[in-house]
Amino acid sequence: MGFKKVKDHAGRTRIELSKYWPDRTRYRRYVLNPTVAKKVTARIDEAIAMGTWRELKEEFSRNGGDDPKIADFAEVYFKEYCCVRNSRPDFKEHAIKPIVRLLGSVSLKSFKRKHAHEFAEKLLNDVEPATVNRSLAVLKNMLGFAVDKEYLIANPLARFKLLPEEQRPTRILSLEEYWRLIASHDDPVAVAYAAVLGETAIRKSEGIRLTWSFIDFQQRLLTVERSKNRKPRYIPLSDFALGMLGSLPRLDGCPAVFIRAENGTPWHSFQGPFNRAKEKAGLGWVGFHDLRHFRASQWVMQGVDI
Structure with a gap:
């Protein structure tokens, strides 16, 4: 069969694969399980039958190009x-x-x-x-x-245990806290960004990438094309969200919704303005994702199926 269960130097039971090449040298290695052993054995047998075993032997023994950092x-x-x-x-x-x-x-x-x-x-x-x-x-x-890609025979992290995570209770922004946070922003574009997140429950990265082509003022819809679940999302826009979006400057040739007023370049992060706003509002625990939780909770209370 080419493989068997053996005890290694530490006394652990391992699957040892052992096969001889036609030149009578032996290929010997510990593998993860019998399935992997059968797969490797089949490759060796096929290479021997096809007369390409020297190439396969060289592939298995190389430590250069097939062992990248x-x-x-x-x-x-x-x-x-x-x-x-x-x-x-x-x-x-x-x-x-x-x-x-x-x-x-x-x-x-x-x-x-x-x-x-x-x-x-x-x-x-x-x-x-x-x-x-x-x-x-x-x-x-x-x-x-x-x-x-056949760089490795088995995944060394198979059944690797992840770290225990502290389960913290989710705290939801109240309506009063939400409006206080919005009012505490000192930049007109940053406040519009926070408002759009809070009114539509889109993710912060989706907001940063938002372009005007995905906002339909007439139908009052915002479209998220590249959603996490691979499906587009169509989100209704409130009067407040429409007002915030309508107040933003638009630059010919720049499709981005959130641009810097001083130079017309797209914003890549609103972390600075958001941090200042949440500290001013006394809401140091709030993150961008809390705006998503807030809107979802508001929709649930209004009977919206999410």
């Missing part, structure tokens, strides 16, 4: 997997950055579970466990893609 493979993963299979690749792009920063110099074939533990420990110094878990999930998915 994680930083290099992350680019391949993002372009060939995320941008093709994910409707919102920017979500994964954000999680890939710390992977490249902390693990970029590690080669794929030398990656071990200990690297993931060290990665999580370092990342915990800067972010919450939930953020660490998102990067770990992306890392695991990337290594799975490496298996599909």
